[in-house]
Amino acid sequence: MAYQYDTQNIFAKILRGEIPNKTVIETEHTLAFEDIAPQAPVHVLVIPKGPYQTWDHFAAEASEAEIVDYTRTIQAVVNQFDLAPGDDREGYRLIVNAGEAGIQEVPHLHTHILSGRVLGRMLRD
Ligand code: 5GP
16 A cells, blocks of 8 residues: 655644644644634544554554554543543543545544533434
8 A cells, every 4th residue: 555645734734833733732753732623622633743644554654652652642632631431521532534435634644532522423324
């Protein structure tokens, strides 16, 4: 599989500091920031700093250090906002869209972390 990456996508611009963001957590390999159009009281996006378009691209080509850092940063956001079941927010949902069928708008891997309300069924269609 020959993976591609568009360096002009909006999250690449955020990583280069060309567009501002509301940072939640930044680590060596990962950035977590607030979604500009939140779908729930908590809506954080977590992106790797490396140039990966999709989850499958990241899983295939990222280093173990990047993958561990990405996973642990998601956990750190869950901890920071008290999202785990039994904590204040009583649970959360992770969403990773990929490609046209997955309706991925921004072609840089991002995990949505949603919480703060009962989120409804996973899929409507
Ligand atoms: P997707 O549909 O690709 O899974 O999700 C893209 C997400 O990026 C959407 O939830 C959208 O609100 C968010 N988004 C798009 N542009 C920006 C931006 O410039 N800044 C931030 N913080 N979020 C953005």
